[in-house]
Amino acid sequence: MKAVAFLGLGVMGYPMAGHLQKAGYQVTVYNRTQAKAERWVEEFGGQWAKTPKDATQNAELIFACVGNDNDLREVTLGSAGAFQTMAAGSIFIDHTTASAEIARELAEEAAERQCQFLDAPVSGGQQGAENAALTVMVGGDEQAFETARPVIDVMARAVTRLGPAGSGQLCKMVNQICIGGLVQGLAEGLHFAKKAGLDAHQVVDVISKGAAQSWQMENRYQTMLADEYEHGFAVDWMRKDLAIVLNEARQNGSRLPVTALVDQFYGEVQALGGGRWDTSSLLARLEALDKQ
Amino acid sequence: MKAVAFLGLGVMGYPMAGHLQKAGYQVTVYNRTQAKAERWVEEFGGQWAKTPKDATQNAELIFACVGNDNDLREVTLGSAGAFQTMAAGSIFIDHTTASAEIARELAEEAAERQCQFLDAPVSGGQQGAENAALTVMVGGDEQAFETARPVIDVMARAVTRLGPAGSGQLCKMVNQICIGGLVQGLAEGLHFAKKAGLDAHQVVDVISKGAAQSWQMENRYQTMLADEYEHGFAVDWMRKDLAIVLNEARQNGSRLPVTALVDQFYGEVQALGGGRWDTSSLLARLEALDKQ
Amino acid sequence: MKAVAFLGLGVMGYPMAGHLQKAGYQVTVYNRTQAKAERWVEEFGGQWAKTPKDATQNAELIFACVGNDNDLREVTLGSAGAFQTMAAGSIFIDHTTASAEIARELAEEAAERQCQFLDAPVSGGQQGAENAALTVMVGGDEQAFETARPVIDVMARAVTRLGPAGSGQLCKMVNQICIGGLVQGLAEGLHFAKKAGLDAHQVVDVISKGAAQSWQMENRYQTMLADEYEHGFAVDWMRKDLAIVLNEARQNGSRLPVTALVDQFYGEVQALGGGRWDTSSLLARLEALDKQ
């Protein structure tokens, strides 16, 4: 059975690495905060290492799921990073939502070491990670993808390669763009429904059968109406992602007026203290002014 | 069997009235452009009348589906309007997408004549009208609703009463609000995907399984990518609806920043000559500038 | 000396009518709330009348400055309105900020009575009204304009005819459009300056010499920084004006994305309780979220 490494045991990485171990791979985990790595080993077996470098030593596949570009740079190219010891022929699979730029850079760095790098951001949230039901969007070498795929499959509902290095990140960006306008539209709809004196639950019941339907409408309207925003992907993460998106758009010449605007509205949610609320909290922003 | 009238045989009204006749009601139709009324009688049987007043004379239920508030005022309160001859006890069911204000006004006018008025805008588009699969959102008297419901059912997949006069229109407004932001988000996503050099079809295939999913994404992305905008509800109609929405929001104190912005973007689609394109043409607006 | 009437003694009309009386015209005033008319006569002399109709009876020039389209319709075409008694050859000069549509309608109605109607909205605010320093933007018949001009001059710093009926209102609309984006830009600038830890007074001192300079920057930044919004044109009025603007834009095919957005932001100021604050309160909206 293959030896693999997993770097970053956060909300996402912790259960993802667990699925690999449960599937029979020999997983060595690394986490900056060591206690979490120890806890993981207690729960799943496997081993933990003190640094990315140590974890990577004997691994054929190295997985990572850390926060952002800087974190990723540190666990790869840093002085104790995985790229220091990564063996020729091994494949680094990064599940962090990061820029396409760093994906291309790390793909080149890996190539210089006779390794491969796949950018493989995910969607599906904490629940998807826990239930091995993630959607994985992959960019990078086709051969490497075919090799890694069966292992990624262990954590996923769907795994797709979208093109060369960076393509996974770019696909994830499209996902976030679509969500921005959609959630704001939904928030405005619910806000209006309440102001209009309608029973918003009934309204959603009616309109969710037709052209206004969306996953967000079906899965978030109840918590939104209940003013509960603790059920998913955090606003702070979303702003990180939208910063990456808007920067990439600057490079590739696309224009994203509503995405840029909604990003600022998320900034207003942060000002309200909602950085850790989920992304459907755009409704809370609309209502905050009324509550004063 | 009940005698009913149907005023307005446009894209929507024509097939809707047809379903009523086919279901066994004695339908008298009126249409401003008489030729359409004659054609309808040829196709479905029933009768046609020269004015709304004439059509309404003996009807227990009067249906209408005309363009906007002004049109509606004309076919009801106008000198040859239905309210001139509407018999006490009859029910006027309006399928026009119009303001809540005129719904309330006509409900009062009807009450003065011992009649009832139900605002009953629909969603589901031309296809829904043709296949008797509309979603009908009703406002008005509960008793009247119960009486009219079985007849409305003939044209619909779902019929719901949302509250007093105007509530049907208000529910439809929520629908349009949700669509505005959603479609712009989708358009920005596809625009970005193309600029990023991704295979946009594949991207949608991947992300439409998750949190970015929407009816619009599933049903419109292919035509959007093919630059085809002739498959549904027209931008001119959408702007009419959004004008109603934004005016109502002004009254009820709700704030709709993205809806207001997208309404202006639809204005740009109109400037491009796209007034008759469907609402997914927000992508065409984004791309128009590149094509110059 | 000419006999004139003045309808509407609000914040603007009261001092405006006063200037006319002081200049030697025989002014008969009308105000809905009679007490204000009585007070005006005490202060300036002249006469007051119980209805617009009565006030207008013997007047060669009739001035009005009421709130909005509806008010204007009432004091002109209403059953006790000025158009009931307006003598052939007289000129009605309307200083209300209203739609171009009603201006055109009243110009036609006046013509049918062998009278003239000039739309003549003003800028300059309460101070301009009190100091006879208004800017007056006129639409309507050229001859009538030349006749009325010397009388309007009494209240104004500048009086310009911009074209046929409605043109005065359209010019005022351009004014409001320019102000919307400008004030929001200024508010964002000051908000950023404070967040950046700069001395915002010093910043304005520096940048107001160059390309960022504006009347608003020079005349409002101090009160904005002091969180004082009681120095001018109210948000409620601004929203009324922007509703007129956005409706006209719908007709003439112009697109006003930032104007539409800022209008919604003014809606948020209203939600905060700031309907009577002045238009520079867009900064308060930005800061409200921080204060929670």
Added chain:
Amino acid sequence: MKAVAFLGLGVMGYPMAGHLQKAGYQVTVYNRTQAKAERWVEEFGGQWAKTPKDATQNAELIFACVGNDNDLREVTLGSAGAFQTMAAGSIFIDHTTASAEIARELAEEAAERQCQFLDAPVSGGQQGAENAALTVMVGGDEQAFETARPVIDVMARAVTRLGPAGSGQLCKMVNQICIGGLVQGLAEGLHFAKKAGLDAHQVVDVISKGAAQSWQMENRYQTMLADEYEHGFAVDWMRKDLAIVLNEARQNGSRLPVTALVDQFYGEVQALGGGRWDTSSLLARLEALDKQ
């Protein structure tokens, strides 16, 4: 007389360095494209050097005016950069519009070398540079500022220190924020005026006396109406600046909805081929769609 260096002889730097030489300073210039440096020496005297390092060698004051953060990093910390040879006690004055972050970083780097760094972005454009009429916004050590001030004065109309390292850049950011909303508002106003059939020149003549007045209105409306956009600061530069602004706002927690939106509109101007047009070309964007 002091020996000074000037790095970067672009549209701005070329005349700025000229003013220093004409004022009697011994200027050694460096420019990446050497030909320009040679031309400068021909025109003004002084000397040119092959690298920033060489130019800086004997200078007490080193000025720079290059493109962006990356350029600045290269001419300072690069292997042939000024910081390699900068003598203890010398002062580096940077006129580039760059991030506050790099200003703080270079201030620290300078301090480690017993030098000082002042961020000193300018406004006033090419004309201001040529006429020694720039507005200079300075951040950094007060003592260093006092020493450098008389020399900076040679190129400027106004020189102000706004606080510690980075404050000059932050002040310039406020300037750009204010301009974004303002110019879009103005563009929408002119666009509406034309659509409304008004004489836009006359309209500006009227409204530029009041609350809608701005430097942009007075100095740009004629070229905007003439569809001429070659009179000033380029859209490409503006987007660079707004990227810096929006990034800084992300850090300091300010929200800039209209700035973010206008930035995207400038992206649309770029798509139209207007990257080198001046910033008033937001009107061209509004009109582009009509022209198709």
